Amino acid sequence: MFIKVSKVVDTINNSFHKELRIKDLAYSVNLSRTQLFKLFKEELGISPKQYLRILRIKKGKELLEKSRKSIKEIAHQVGYNDDTHFMRDFKRIYHLSPSQYRDKYLLNYDRENETNC
Numbered sequence: 001m002f003i004k005v006s007k008v009v010d011t012i013n014n015s016f017h018k019e020l021r022i023k024d025l026a027y028s029v030n031l032s033r034t035q036l037f038k039l040f041k042e043e044l045g046i047s048p049k050q051y052l053r054i055l056r057i058k059k060g061k062e063l064l065e066k067s068r069k070s071i072k073e074i075a076h077q078v079g080y081n082d083d084t085h086f087m088r089d090f091k092r093i094y095h096l097s098p099s100q101y102r103d104k105y106l107l108n109y110d111r112e113n114e115t116n117c
Helices: 003-015 022-028 033-044 048-066 071-077 083-094 098-116
Strands: none
Touching (some): 003 048, 022 048, 033 048, 048 071, 048 083, 048 098, 071 083
């Protein structure tokens, strides 16, 4: 992986919960937005913005499984300014709303624990 792309990936992984602008990420590795987009796409097959969105949704999914926080709290914790966008992106990736996913996950978790007892 190109060192510059690797540095941007590290920054995204460590700061996904903050407001990140692609132009600032590009600037941090002395690239234009266009250059960063092209290199990112070549290396990972997706844009930096898509990578950030997927990471945020993945982290949100983990929080849905491990916490009782509200969807709104989780959305903000993983870097979304509003929960509507989080819910839309979550459903686009997992084909369930965050609350449907949590209900399904908890139901399966409860069933597994009943059979292990």
